[in-house]
Amino acid sequence: MDDRVPLAPPRSRRSASARSANGGESNIPEIRVLPFDRTFSTDDGEKILLAALRQGFYLRHGCKNGGCGTCKAKLVEGEVDLPPGLMALSRDEEADGWVLLCSSTPCGNCTIDVSIMELNENEFLDESAST
């Protein structure tokens, strides 16, 4: 008799390195944002973009569902879950470490570089732009 449990559908997992951003273990993933060197936390299963906006950090975004690419950022350290088949992220981009923050769920502490968004620190910290 085969008593194996069926596996869940495969998910894409993007890893920048085997270590978390600070090397520690935590149940609450922390996201370090470069080039500003600011950190925010994410709730269980929360997407990185939504966690940032909820806590008053502005990151460029549009559709919030993986379709436009506006929230693209570089995963420098850590690991995220990405759903398969994202319209705005090619396989080559994913292989080069790019992620879509609206669709990325951190697996632990991560460091992301949002330099491509061309935000200055005042824009990044502008709570009024986060809603």
Ligand code: FES
């Ligand atoms: S906001 Fe459009 S792809 Fe993330």
